[in-house]
Amino acid sequence: MALTQTEKNKKWRDKNKEYNRYLSYRSTSRSFIRKLATEDDLNELEQLIHERRANTNND
Structure with a gap:
Protein backbone atom coordinates (compact mmCIF):
# COMPACT_ATOMS: atom_id res chain seq x y z
CA MET A 1 0.00 0.00 0.00
CA ALA A 2 1.44 3.35 -1.05
CA LEU A 3 1.76 6.13 1.50
CA THR A 4 -0.08 9.39 0.95
CA GLN A 5 1.92 12.60 0.99
CA THR A 6 0.50 13.41 4.44
CA LYS A 15 12.36 10.69 12.01
CA ASN A 16 13.67 14.27 12.12
CA LYS A 17 12.18 15.69 15.32
CA GLU A 18 15.12 17.92 16.28
CA TYR A 19 15.63 19.31 12.78
CA ASN A 20 11.87 19.87 12.43
CA ARG A 21 11.86 21.77 15.74
CA TYR A 22 14.80 23.88 14.52
CA LEU A 23 12.95 24.75 11.30
CA SER A 24 9.81 25.64 13.21
CA TYR A 25 11.64 27.95 15.63
CA ARG A 26 13.53 29.58 12.78
CA SER A 27 10.35 30.23 10.84
CA THR A 28 8.57 31.64 13.88
CA SER A 29 11.42 33.97 14.78
CA ARG A 30 11.73 35.28 11.23
CA SER A 31 8.00 35.94 11.03
CA PHE A 32 8.06 37.74 14.37
CA ILE A 33 10.95 39.96 13.28
CA ARG A 34 9.41 40.77 9.90
CA LYS A 35 5.83 41.36 11.00
CA LEU A 36 5.47 42.14 14.69
CA ALA A 37 8.71 43.23 16.35
CA THR A 38 8.83 46.71 17.83
CA GLU A 39 11.95 48.86 17.96
CA ASP A 40 12.51 47.70 21.57
CA ASP A 41 12.14 44.07 20.51
CA LEU A 42 14.68 44.55 17.72
CA ASN A 43 17.15 46.20 20.09
CA GLU A 44 16.81 43.34 22.56
CA LEU A 45 17.21 40.76 19.79
CA GLU A 46 20.36 42.52 18.55
CA GLN A 47 21.82 42.27 22.05
CA LEU A 48 20.88 38.59 22.32
CA ILE A 49 22.43 37.89 18.92
CA HIS A 50 25.62 39.69 19.95
CA GLU A 51 25.82 37.59 23.15
CA ARG A 52 25.07 34.37 21.27
CA ARG A 53 27.79 35.07 18.71
CA ALA A 54 30.30 35.79 21.46
CA ASN A 55 29.44 32.49 23.17
CA THR A 56 29.47 30.53 19.91
CA ASN A 57 32.96 31.76 19.08
CA ASN A 58 34.23 30.45 22.43
CA ASP A 59 32.92 26.92 21.88
Whole structure:
Protein backbone atom coordinates (compact mmCIF):
# COMPACT_ATOMS: atom_id res chain seq x y z
CA MET A 1 0.00 0.00 0.00
CA ALA A 2 1.44 3.35 -1.05
CA LEU A 3 1.76 6.13 1.50
CA THR A 4 -0.08 9.39 0.95
CA GLN A 5 1.92 12.60 0.99
CA THR A 6 0.50 13.41 4.44
CA GLU A 7 1.71 10.06 5.75
CA LYS A 8 5.13 10.60 4.20
CA ASN A 9 5.35 14.04 5.82
CA LYS A 10 4.45 12.61 9.22
CA LYS A 11 7.02 9.83 8.83
CA TRP A 12 9.72 12.40 7.95
CA ARG A 13 8.77 14.62 10.91
CA ASP A 14 8.89 11.64 13.25
CA LYS A 15 12.36 10.69 12.01
CA ASN A 16 13.67 14.27 12.12
CA LYS A 17 12.18 15.69 15.32
CA GLU A 18 15.12 17.92 16.28
CA TYR A 19 15.63 19.31 12.78
CA ASN A 20 11.87 19.87 12.43
CA ARG A 21 11.86 21.77 15.74
CA TYR A 22 14.80 23.88 14.52
CA LEU A 23 12.95 24.75 11.30
CA SER A 24 9.81 25.64 13.21
CA TYR A 25 11.64 27.95 15.63
CA ARG A 26 13.53 29.58 12.78
CA SER A 27 10.35 30.23 10.84
CA THR A 28 8.57 31.64 13.88
CA SER A 29 11.42 33.97 14.78
CA ARG A 30 11.73 35.28 11.23
CA SER A 31 8.00 35.94 11.03
CA PHE A 32 8.06 37.74 14.37
CA ILE A 33 10.95 39.96 13.28
CA ARG A 34 9.41 40.77 9.90
CA LYS A 35 5.83 41.36 11.00
CA LEU A 36 5.47 42.14 14.69
CA ALA A 37 8.71 43.23 16.35
CA THR A 38 8.83 46.71 17.83
CA GLU A 39 11.95 48.86 17.96
CA ASP A 40 12.51 47.70 21.57
CA ASP A 41 12.14 44.07 20.51
CA LEU A 42 14.68 44.55 17.72
CA ASN A 43 17.15 46.20 20.09
CA GLU A 44 16.81 43.34 22.56
CA LEU A 45 17.21 40.76 19.79
CA GLU A 46 20.36 42.52 18.55
CA GLN A 47 21.82 42.27 22.05
CA LEU A 48 20.88 38.59 22.32
CA ILE A 49 22.43 37.89 18.92
CA HIS A 50 25.62 39.69 19.95
CA GLU A 51 25.82 37.59 23.15
CA ARG A 52 25.07 34.37 21.27
CA ARG A 53 27.79 35.07 18.71
CA ALA A 54 30.30 35.79 21.46
CA ASN A 55 29.44 32.49 23.17
CA THR A 56 29.47 30.53 19.91
CA ASN A 57 32.96 31.76 19.08
CA ASN A 58 34.23 30.45 22.43
CA ASP A 59 32.92 26.92 21.88
